[in-house]
Amino acid sequence: MISNNHCRPGVSLGLLLLLSAAACWGEADFEQTEVTERSYPASVIRTVSLENRNGSIDLHAWDRAEIQLKVTKRVKGWGLDQTEEILKEIQVEPIHEGETLTIRAVWPNHWSWRVRSASVQYEIKLPRRMNVKTTSSNGRVFASGLEGKQQYSSTNGKIQVQGSKGLLKAETVNGAVEIEGARGAIEAQTKNGSIRTRNMQGRLRANATNGRVRASFSTPPDGEVVLSTINGSVRLTLPAHTHANVVARTVNGSIATDFPLMVQGKIGKKIEGKLGEGGPPITLSTVNGRIRISTLGQVPN
Numbered sequence: 001m002i003s004n005n006h007c008r009p010g011v012s013l014g015l016l017l018l019l020s021a022a023a024c025w026g027e028a029d030f031e032q033t034e035v036t037e038r039s040y041p042a043s044v045i046r047t048v049s050l051e052n053r054n055g056s057i058d059l060h061a062w063d064r065a066e067i068q069l070k071v072t073k074r075v076k077g078w079g080l081d082q083t084e085e086i087l088k089e090i091q092v093e094p095i096h097e098g099e100t101l102t103i104r105a106v107w108p109n110h111w112s113w114r115v116r117s118a119s120v121q122y123e124i125k126l127p128r129r130m131n132v133k134t135t136s137s138n139g140r141v142f143a144s145g146l147e148g149k150q151q152y153s154s155t156n157g158k159i160q161v162q163g164s165k166g167l168l169k170a171e172t173v174n175g176a177v178e179i180e181g182a183r184g185a186i187e188a189q190t191k192n193g194s195i196r197t198r199n200m201q202g203r204l205r206a207n208a209t210n211g212r213v214r215a216s217f218s219t220p221p222d223g224e225v226v227l228s229t230i231n232g233s234v235r236l237t238l239p240a241h242t243h244a245n246v247v248a249r250t251v252n253g254s255i256a257t258d259f260p261l262m263v264q265g266k267i268g269k270k271i272e273g274k275l276g277e278g279g280p281p282i283t284l285s286t287v288n289g290r291i292r293i294s295t296l297g298q299v300p301n
Contacts, residue, residue, distance in 0.1 A: 031076045032083045038094070040067040040101060046148075047131040048124070051104040054138045055119035056157075061128040061145030067101065069094065070123040077115035086111050086118055140175070158193075176211070185223070194232070203280070208232060212289065216296070220244070225282045233289035236282070239296045243276035246293070247283045253290040261293075 042065045050057060055074075071092050077083040089108040094101060105120045119139070126132070131148040134141055140157040143150065147165040154172040161170060161179045169187040170177050176193040179186060183201040194211040197204060203223030206213050212232035215225070220242040227234050233253070238244075240259075248255050249270040261273040275282075284291050 030080050030083045032087045034073045034087055036071050038069045042067050042127050045101050046099040049102045050134045052136045055121045056139045057134050057136055057141045058123045059143040060125050062125045068125040072121040075118045079114040082114040086115050221280050223280050228285045230287045234284050234286050234291045237294040237296055243279035244282045245274055245278045247272050248291045249285050250291050251287045255291045257293040258295040
């Protein structure tokens with residue numbers, strides 16, 4: 001399905017050709033959209049690999065043995081011919097090789113200055129246990145309900161994951177990472193942005209450079225937990241009956257805990273101790289910021 005929207009002063013062109021106030025002072029502003037949908041049997045596919053340059057990625061688990069792919073291409077610019085040309089030149093080419101379905105868009109090398117922006121948006125429904133790997137340059141990534149091996153990366157964009165199980169790795173350069181209701185082994189990383197995980201079960205490694213790190217576990221961790229940042233605070237929330245070995249350190253900041261903590265040595269910029277009888281290792285660190293260990297159910301300060 002293809003639609004185009006543009007305007008000229010005093011002209012009404014119906015539902016698909018909408019007036020744009022910003023363009024009515026000069027040359028017409030066009031927006032062209034093309035939507036396509038495809039389905040693939042999932043019986044012989046174990047991994048979906050997706051690469052995107054500009055645009056969002058939305059992944060949703062379902063209970064059907066098929067992969068449903070919806071692709072929305074969108075081009076905006078000041079010339080009808082130019083926007084139509086770029087819309088046609090952007091080609092999405094799913095390739096099925098062995099047990100992997102690879103989805104990527106082929107972009108034109110050059111386009112007219114009359115084209116202001118172009119994007120490809122992916123919406124995919126796939127079986128819960130499907131393995132997924134996505135790479136995005138400019139755009140957010142959202143995933144819900146998947147239970148296979150998952151790897152999400154972005155250069156400029158937020159990564160959001162809900163209700164995942166198993167191995168999960170989420171990494172972005174400029175953007176936040178938000179994970180909720182995950183169970184398994186989780187890795188999260190960002191250079192410029194915050195990391196927040198809620199209702200976690202399992203183990204976690206979360207690293208930020210410029211941004212705060214927040215992690216909340218609904219059950220005691222069953223493996224190593226590492227939370228670190230350079231510029232930002234660190235907060236870890238745990239159930240009251242958690243048993244763990246804790247190391248916390250900061251250079252410019254304070255350390256506080258709601259738990260009775262058996263500490264070795266002096267309490268200052270670094271503490272080492274046990275929660276309860278001791279257990280999985282927990283390491284919390286920051287250079288510029290405070291550290292707090294909270295009990296689940298406590299209202300944060």
